[in-house]
Amino acid sequence: MSLIPAALATATGLGVAGAAAGLVLPQRVRGAVVGVLTAGVGVAGGASGVAALGGSRWSAEVPGLLPLAGTHFAVDALSGLFMAVAGAVVAAVAVYGAGYVAGGAHGLGSRGAQAVLPLFALSLLLVPAAASVSTFLLLWELMALTSLLLVPAEHRARPAVREAAVWYAVMTHLGLVLLLVGFMVYAAQAGGETFAALRSGSGAMSPAVRGLVFVLTAVAFSSKAGLVPLHAWLPRAHPEAPSAVSALMSAAMVNLGVYGLVRVGFDLLGGGPAWWWLLAMAMGGLSAVYGILQAAMASDLKRLLAYSTSENMGLVVLGVGAAGLFDHAGNKALAGLALAAALLHVVNHSAFKALLFCAAGSVLRATGERNLDLLGGLRARMPLTTGLFALGALGAVALPPGNGFISEWLLLQSMIHGLAVPGVTTAIVLPVAVAVIALSSGLAAAVFVKALGVGFFARPRAEGAAAARESPLLMLAGMGLLAALCAALALVPGLLGDGLDRAVEAAGRPGTRPVSGGGLQVRLDEVSAVFSPLWVVATLTVTLGAVTATVRWAGRRRQRRTRARLWDCGGGAPTPRMAYTATSFAEPLQRVFDDVLAPEQDVDVTPMRESAYLVERVKFRNRVPDRIEHRLYRPVLDFLAAAGQSARRLAGGSVHAYLGYGFFGLVTLLVVLVVGW
Amino acid sequence: MNTVGYTAIVLQVGAVVAGAPLLTGLMRQTRARLEGRAGAGVLQPWRDVRKLLRKEPITPVGTGPAFRWAPPLLVATSLVLAVLVPLISTDTPVRGRADLIVVVSLLALGTLALALAGLDTGTAFGGMGASREMTIAALVEPTILMAVFALSIPAGSTNLPVIVAGAADQPARLTSPAGLLAIAALAVAVLAESGRLPVDNPATHLELTMVHEAMTLEYAGPDLALVEFGAHLRLTVLLGLLASLFAPWGIATGASLAAVLLALLLAVLKVAVLGMALAAAEVFWAKLRLFRVPELLAGSFLLALLAVTASYFLGGEGGQR
Numbered sequence: 002m003s004l005i006p007a008a009l010a011t012a013t014g015l016g017v018a019g020a021a022a023g024l025v026l027p028q029r030v031r032g033a034v035v036g037v038l039t040a041g042v043g044v045a046g047g048a049s050g051v052a053a054l055g056g057s058r059w060s061a062e063v064p065g066l067l068p069l070a071g072t073h074f075a076v077d078a079l080s081g082l083f084m085a086v087a088g089a090v091v092a093a094v095a096v097y098g099a100g101y102v103a104g105g106a107h108g109l110g111s112r113g114a115q116a117v118l119p120l121f122a123l124s125l126l127l128v129p130a131a132a133s134v135s136t137f138l139l140l141w142e143l144m145a146l147t148s149l150l151l152v153p154a155e156h157r158a159r160p161a162v163r164e165a166a167v168w169y170a171v172m173t174h175l176g177l178v179l180l181l182v183g184f185m186v187y188a189a190q191a192g193g194e195t196f197a198a199l200r201s202g203s204g205a206m207s208p209a210v211r212g213l214v215f216v217l218t219a220v221a222f223s224s225k226a227g228l229v230p231l232h233a234w235l236p237r238a239h240p241e242a243p244s245a246v247s248a249l250m251s252a253a254m255v256n257l258g259v260y261g262l263v264r265v266g267f268d269l270l271g272g273g274p275a276w277w278w279l280l281a282m283a284m285g286g287l288s289a290v291y292g293i294l295q296a297a298m299a300s301d302l303k304r305l306l307a308y309s310t311s312e313n314m315g316l317v318v319l320g321v322g323a324a325g326l327f328d329h330a331g332n333k334a335l336a337g338l339a340l341a342a343a344l345l346h347v348v349n350h351s352a353f354k355a356l357l358f359c360a361a362g363s364v365l366r367a368t369g370e371r372n373l374d375l376l377g378g379l380r381a382r383m384p385l386t387t388g389l390f391a392l393g394a395l396g397a398v399a400l401p402p403g404n405g406f407i408s409e410w411l412l413l414q415s416m417i418h419g420l421a422v423p424g425v426t427t428a429i430v431l432p433v434a435v436a437v438i439a440l441s442s443g444l445a446a447a448v449f450v451k452a453l454g455v456g457f458f459a460r461p462r463a464e465g466a467a468a469a470r471e472s473p474l475l476m477l478a479g480m481g482l483l484a485a486l487c488a489a490l491a492l493v494p495g496l497l498g499d500g501l502d503r504a505v506e507a508a509g510r511p512g513t514r515p516v517s518g519g520g521l522q523v524r525l526d527e528v529s530a531v532f533s534p535l536w537v538v539a540t541l542t543v544t545l546g547a548v549t550a551t552v553r554w555a556g557r558r559r560q561r562r563t564r565a566r567l568w569d570c571g572g573g574a575p576t577p578r579m580a581y582t583a584t585s586f587a588e589p590l591q592r593v594f595d596d597v598l599a600p601e602q603d604v605d606v607t608p609m610r611e612s613a614y615l616v617e618r619v620k621f622r623n624r625v626p627d628r629i630e631h632r633l634y635r636p637v638l639d640f641l642a643a644a645g646q647s648a649r650r651l652a653g654g655s656v657h658a659y660l661g662y663g664f665f666g667l668v669t670l671l672v673v674l675v676v677g678w
Numbered sequence: 679m680n681t682v683g684y685t686a687i688v689l690q691v692g693a694v695v696a697g698a699p700l701l702t703g704l705m706r707q708t709r710a711r712l713e714g715r716a717g718a719g720v721l722q723p724w725r726d727v728r729k730l731l732r733k734e735p736i737t738p739v740g741t742g743p744a745f746r747w748a749p750p751l752l753v754a755t756s757l758v759l760a761v762l763v764p765l766i767s768t769d770t771p772v773r774g775r776a777d778l779i780v781v782v783s784l785l786a787l788g789t790l791a792l793a794l795a796g797l798d799t800g801t802a803f804g805g806m807g808a809s810r811e812m813t814i815a816a817l818v819e820p821t822i823l824m825a826v827f828a829l830s831i832p833a834g835s836t837n838l839p840v841i842v843a844g845a846a847d848q849p850a851r852l853t854s855p856a857g858l859l860a861i862a863a864l865a866v867a868v869l870a871e872s873g874r875l876p877v878d879n880p881a882t883h884l885e886l887t888m889v890h891e892a893m894t895l896e897y898a899g900p901d902l903a904l905v906e907f908g909a910h911l912r913l914t915v916l917l918g919l920l921a922s923l924f925a926p927w928g929i930a931t932g933a934s935l936a937a938v939l940l941a942l943l944l945a946v947l948k949v950a951v952l953g954m955a956l957a958a959a960e961v962f963w964a965k966l967r968l969f970r971v972p973e974l975l976a977g978s979f980l981l982a983l984l985a986v987t988a989s990y991f992l993g994g995e996g997g998q999r
Contacts, residue, residue, distance in 0.1 A: 377800070380742045400787045401780060410779055417827055417836060420990060428990040432983055435827050436820045443819030446790055447812035454797025454808060460740055530836055531774050537784075540761070544754040552750070552900050555731040562735040567801055568895060581797065581805020589813040593972045 005059040005076050008049035012126055015041040019119025024112060035115045036099025036475075039122050040092045046126030047088020053081025054500030060132060067135060073195050075132035078503035079268065082344060083129040083260045085500075086351045087253040089486060091122045094252075097359050097479025098245035100472070101366065108155040109243035118246075121147035125253045129260055133195040134184045141180070141257075145173045148254060151246045152238050165234075165241035172234040176224040180261075183217030186210065187269075199269045211270055215277050218265045226258025226314040227307075229288040233630045235311055236295070240303035240371065244362020247303060251310045252355035256347050259317050263340070266325060267508040275426060278325030281318055286434060288315025289441040291597075291629065296448045297590050298598060298625040300583040302361045302371045305452055306354065309397060312441055313350040317343045319434055320412050323419060326430070328510065330422040337510040339415040341501050345516065346408035348497070352490055353396030353405060356483040360390035363472040363480070364456070368465040373452065373583035378461030382469040387457045389480045394449040396487050399442040401537050404491035411515055413438060414530050444590070451586045460577040492535055584623065591625065600625045682933040686767035689942055694760040694918070697946065698910035699723035701917070704950060705957035712961045723910060730903035738896045741798050748795035749897065749904035755788040756911035765918045765949075766941040767930040768839035768846075776838040778826045781919070782819075785871060788912065789815050792905070796893030806885070807892025810968060814870055814877060814889065817975045822867040824982035828860040829923065831989045838922075846926040856989030859981045861924045866978035868920055872913045874956065876966045876974070880909070887965055914949065917956070921948040 019038035026034055053059070053076045060075035076084070098118070102110035109118070124144035131137035153166040188194040190210050191202025203211065224231035235255075239247045262281070266273065292311030299305040320343030328336035363386045364379060365371055380387045395403035416438070419431045461467040471477075489496055494516045502512025569575050591600055603622045609615035651662075703720035710717030737746070762776040762784075789811060796808035826836060832851050833841040845851050852861075870877040878889040885892075894905045922929060928944035930937035966974060 380744075380798075398790065399783075400790065401783050402787075406783060410777075413779055413823070414836065417830055418834075420831060428987060432824065432827060432986045436824055436979070436983070439820040439823035440816070443786075443816035446786060446819075447816045450790060450793050450797065450808065450812050454744075454794050455805075458742065458744055458794065458798040459800030459805075530777060532777055532780060533775060536775055537758070537780065540758050541751075541754055544757045545750055548750045548753045548757070548904070552731065552904065555728075556733070556735065556900050562737045564739055565736045565898075567738045567740065567799060568803075575801050577800065579802045580800045581802060581809060586797075586805060586809040586812075589809055589968065590816070592969055593813065593817070 004052045005049040005057055006061065008045045008052070009074075009076075009127070009130065012042045012045035012049070012123060015039075015045060016119045016123030019122075020116045023115030023117070023119065028110065028112075031112070031115050032099050032102040032110055035119060036095050036102075039095035039098070039119045042119055042122045042126065043088045043090070043092030043095055045088075046123075047085050047092060049076065049130075050081040050084030050086070050088050050126075051500075053078050054085055054497075054503060056499075056503060067139070070133065070135040070194060072131075072136045072139075073133035074130045074136065075196065076130050077507040078500065079260070079263065079507035080129035082348070082500065082504040083256055084126055086256060086348055087125040087129075090249065090252045090351055090355045090483075091125060093479050093482035093486070094245050094248045094355060094359065095122065095479075096482065097248070097362075097476050100475025100477075100479065101243070101245050101362060103473065103475070107157050109151075109245060111154065114151055114154040114243070117147050117150045121151060121246075121249065125249065125257070128257050132197070134188050134199070135194060137196075138177070138181060138184065142177060144254065144257070145177065148242075148246070148250055149173065152242045154243050154246070155241070159241065162241045165237040169234045169238040172224060172231065176221040176231070179217050179221035179224075183214050183221065186217070187214040190214075196264075196269060200271070203270050208274070211273060212277070215266060215270060215273055216280070219262055219277070219281060222258040222261035222265075223284055223318065224258070225261070226255050226318065227288070227292075227311045228258075228284045228315060228318060229291045229311065230629050230633050232288065232292070232311045233627070233634055236299075236304050236307045236627070239307035239310065239358075240301060244303070244358055244365060247307075247362070248355045248358035251307065251358055252351040255310060255314055256351060259314065259321065259343070259347055262318065262321060263344075263508050266321070267328075267340070267510065271509065272325060272328045275326060275329050278322040278329065279426070279430065280322075281325065282322030282430060282434060285315045285318030285320075285322055286437040288312065289319060289437050290315075290444075293441045293444040293448060294590075294594055294598065295625075295627060297444055297451070298587050298600075300373050300587075302364065302373055302376070302452060302456055303358070304371075305373075305448065306357050306361060309357075309445065309448065310350075310354060312445065313346065313354070313397075316409070316412065316438060316441065317346050317350070319343075319437065320346065320415070323416060323431070323434065324510070326427065327415075327419060327422055330424060330427070332422050333511050334513055335415060335419060335422065337505050338513045338515060339412070339419070340508060340510055341505050341513065341515050342408055342411035342415050344504055345411060345494070345497070345501060346405075349396060349404040349408045349490055352483060352487045353393045353403075356389060356393035356480055356487060357397065359476070359480045359483065360386050360393060363476055364390075364469070366476075367469040367472060370463065370465040373456045375463035376456045376461070376466045377459045377577065377580065378466055379457045379469055382461075382466075383457075383471045385477055386472055386480070387453075389477075389484050390457060391453055392484050392487055394453050396491065398446045398449045400446065401534070402491060402541065404487050404494075407491065407494050407532075407534060409438060409442060410532055447590060451583055455581065455583045455586055459580050462577045462580065462582070492538060494534065597628075598625050599628050680769070680771075680933045682935050682938060683767065683770040685935065686930065686938045686941075687761060687770050687772065689938065690765050690767070690945075691757065691760050693942060693946060694765070694911065694914055695757075697949070698914040699727055699907065701914050701949060701953050702910045705953045708954045708957040709961055712958060723906070727903045727907050730898075730906070731900050733899035735900050736898045738799060740800055741896070744791075744794045744798040745896070746901075748791040749901045749908060751791045752788045752908035753904050753911065755784045755791075756908050756915060759784055759915045760911065762838070763915055763919050763922065764839045764842050764929065765922055765945045767938050768843040769931060769933055770839070773839040774837070778830065778836045778838050778841070779823070781838065782822050782826065785912070785916075786815060786819070788908065789871075792890075792893050799896045801896065803885075803892045803895045807889055807895070810889045811893060814971060814975075817972055818867050818870045821863055821975055821979040821982055822871070824979060824986060825860050825864040825867060828856055828863070828982055828985035828989055831856070831986065842922050842926045842929060843931050845923065846929055846931060849927075852924060852926075854989070855992060856985045857924075859985035859988060861920075863978045863982035863985060864923070865920060866974065866981075868916045869956075870971070870975060872916050873909070874913070875960045875963045877971055879965045882965075887968075889968075913953075917949050917952045918945065921945065921952055 227235035296308035324339035796804035
């Protein structure tokens with residue numbers, strides 16, 4: 002029982018110590034000390050999460066810490082799950098980060114960034130522990146601000162960083178405003194601001210107010226989770242942040258959007274009408290397909306990964322929405338299953354996405370290049386990083402030996418068996434949801450084949466990639482930890498044991514024990530399904546061995562492999578310029594989804610001066626803009642800019658006019674007061 | 679479990695391994711005869727595999743482990759599928775593990791391995807093949823999973839032996855509108871997954887049209903033997919899956935050796951007939967343009983979606999649960 006507060010206190014102490022160390026220590030030792038302290042934050046926070054998953058609970062009130070409201074903390078298994086995930090990611094990424102900043106005084110290694118990093122890590126761990134509106138919002142804002150300070154850390158290297166930070170700042174604070182309004186309405190109606198008061202007060206609220214609270218908070222949380230259409234900050238901020246920070250944001254911070262949705266929707270409001278959850282499913286489904294489509298078009302490795310985060314969070318929210326729908330229909334067991342699938346996908350996504358972002362960071366560090374079109378050939382130059390990226394990609398494509406498959410299998414099972422819930426809504430929504438999951442996993446396969454095959458295999462297409470060298474040991478060690486986590490989740494998901502069930506139960510739904518021992522099983526009333534990842538891996542390995550042995554035996558006279566030139570069609574050795582790039586790889590998909598993506602293509606043909614028939618130069622440009630962003634944000638931004646421009650006319654520079662404004666303003670105010678009172 | 683169950687698995691895998699090249703040979707021979715050619719004989723694919731296996735292994739310069747390990751992985755996934763798919767008996771020791779979603783994903787794993795190998799060569803052909811193959815694979819996925827969905831509704835499970843045994847018990851499931859729509863949808867998906875006409879032409883080496891062949895252009899010797907053998911295995915397993923799902927008659931559901939042997943005979947017959955029918959149909963089909971393939975797959979997806987909604991709304995016996 003006493004482990005959770007002790008671990009949380011330790012984490013807080015280490016976080017503050019890390020911030021102080023980042024501020025005062027000289028650059029020589031700064032990275033190492035801050036790395037160790039941040040890893041400690043992760044380990045301690047993760048330990049408290051694991052303890053909560055093991056069944057401990059803890060709650061406390063610290064009255065004096067905040068004026069008026071005081072602070073409230075409570076840790077149950079649902080918080081524990083998110084704390085354990087964040088802790089594991091923070092610990093591994095801190096090790097990676099210590100290697101990442103070694104020898105660099107700018108970017109993430111700078112005094113300011115190193116001071117903020119431990120605080121960001123700490124806020125990731127503390128947000129799920131908050132148990133009152135003011136505590137939650139305070140920690141939420143701490144998380145937003147610290148990450149906001151870390152995003153532009155590499156502003157000296159790339160000018161685009163500034164724009165990304167502005168987008169992130171604006172969107173995260175719009176989200177905060179929505180959250181603030183939603184929670185204010187909720188607390189006012191429920192008659193108290195602690196989560197316990199909200200929970201007990203929600204039953205007496207009118208459906209309209211409950212709906213308003215849900216929509217406001219759900220939209221705010223979905224913007225943090227990077228769901229379409231509020232995703233615009235994510236593909237900007239995640240690629241431009243230093244890679245260690247990208248990993249933390251993509252693998253731990255976006256999860257908290259899901260946490261908020263589950264906490265408010267299931268636990269505090271206690272479920273709601275079908276339209277809430279259909280809204281969530283619509284946003285989730287849209288994000289899943291749109292996110293992975295944009296990832297399929299992206300040539301920037303980190304941008305691709307960021308869009309894939311949007312996709313995976315979409316799948317998670319799809320599962321959460323389905324759980325709410327089943328819950329509303331009264332099938333609690335199925336709701337528990339869908340929620341467990343969604344939470345398991347959060348865990349799996351965090352493991353592989355942190356690994357992928359770290360590997361992408363290693364590539365960026367070694368080559369100075371994020372553009373897949375200019376990479377290639379890293380397999381021979383960075384074999385370990387390539388292997389680690391491949392392992393993460395296997396998780397991301399949702400195919401059997403990977404960890405992503407396990408949660409998507411569970412999600413599909415819950416959807417397929419959801420037809421047991423009567424009603425036309427489920428009969429229409431669930432097939433569409435299955436199709437969305439299938440399409441996004443199919444496209445994810447194409448996306449990660451592109452990332453791995455074009456970015457890491459074949460031959461280098463630019464000097465940066467040709468000069469790449471393997472990453473330092475600390476970075477490899479950090480990635481190794483994440484890879485071990487991925488492998489463990491893929492092979493023995495039973496390691497999560499009852500923790501997943503307890504988390505589902507903490508959200509007020511019955512656990513169905515989908516994960517146990519070495520495998521997964523679904524057991525509902527009349528439904529059963531079993532999947533054992535260990536068996537699949539063992540059978541595949543044995544068969545692979547048998548096949549290679551047979552081939553060896555059949556060709557026993559000739560064992561040595563001889564080397565030969567690639568087939569060149571008789572035209573001389575093919576150069577790397579002839580190889581397929583990421584853009585060309587994505588071209589068929591771009592044509593198939595032409596109507597959705599609306600790519601922009603220009604061809605500039607410059608003819609010779611002597612004759613219009615002779616061409617001097619042809620310039621071809623292909624761009625796939627983010628269409629939702631284009632259509633949704635551009636008009637708003639243009640309107641604001643136009644309003645600002647027209648407002649400038651008021652400020653003509655004449656002192657008399659300004660005095661006049663003051664006078665009229667005062668008179669109007671007085672008139673309003675006199676008439677209105 | 680039972681010795682008969684193990685015998686059934688051994689017989690099934692043996693039949694698939696021995697029969698896969700023969701099936702391809704049979705299809706090529708059927709096609710040749712229908713086109714008025716003499717044909718190379720049913721045994722030719724086996725002769726090819728044997729010849730290639732005895733050649734020296736060759737590694738093209740600049741390729742890596744992905745290129746090296748893709749062919750054995752392709753064959754291994756196909757062999758695991760040959761174990762899992764209930765072609766002759768639903769009462770085998772692996773019946774609990776034969777989940778239809780896992781089967782579909784293992785198929786995709788083989789495709790993915792080969793696509794990575796294609797990119798690993800760093801040639802334009804390899805990349806072109808990989809890009810096209812992954813595009814098609816991505817679009818097939820919704821169709822195939824939706825067909826899985828439609829099939830699992832009456833059985834209440836995605837477990838293959840349960841679905842097959844259920845259909846063998848109640849043949850009315852197959853002739854219901856949902857069953858027929860699901861058959862049609864899955865048949866198109868199988869054509870796309872196995873790279874047959876009208877989606878891909880396994881006999882072409884033309885830049886404009888080739889998909890699968892472009893990825894495997896750099897393979898030679900034993901590696902090529904594995905790639906070809908893997909393609910034969912996949913086709914056999916997929917046709918067998920189709921036969922088991924939509925013509926489950928004769929598949930052994932109990933622990934009787936005689937029933938298993940009879941089922942083996944019937945399975946060989948069913949797959950051979952299916953293969954010959956496909957080969958005969960291919961004589962009359964032209965390959966679709968690559969960018970018309972999505973339309974075909976969208977059509978098949980629509981059929982599968984109709985199958986799901988039909989099985990829900992029309993209910994029927996065992997339909998609405």
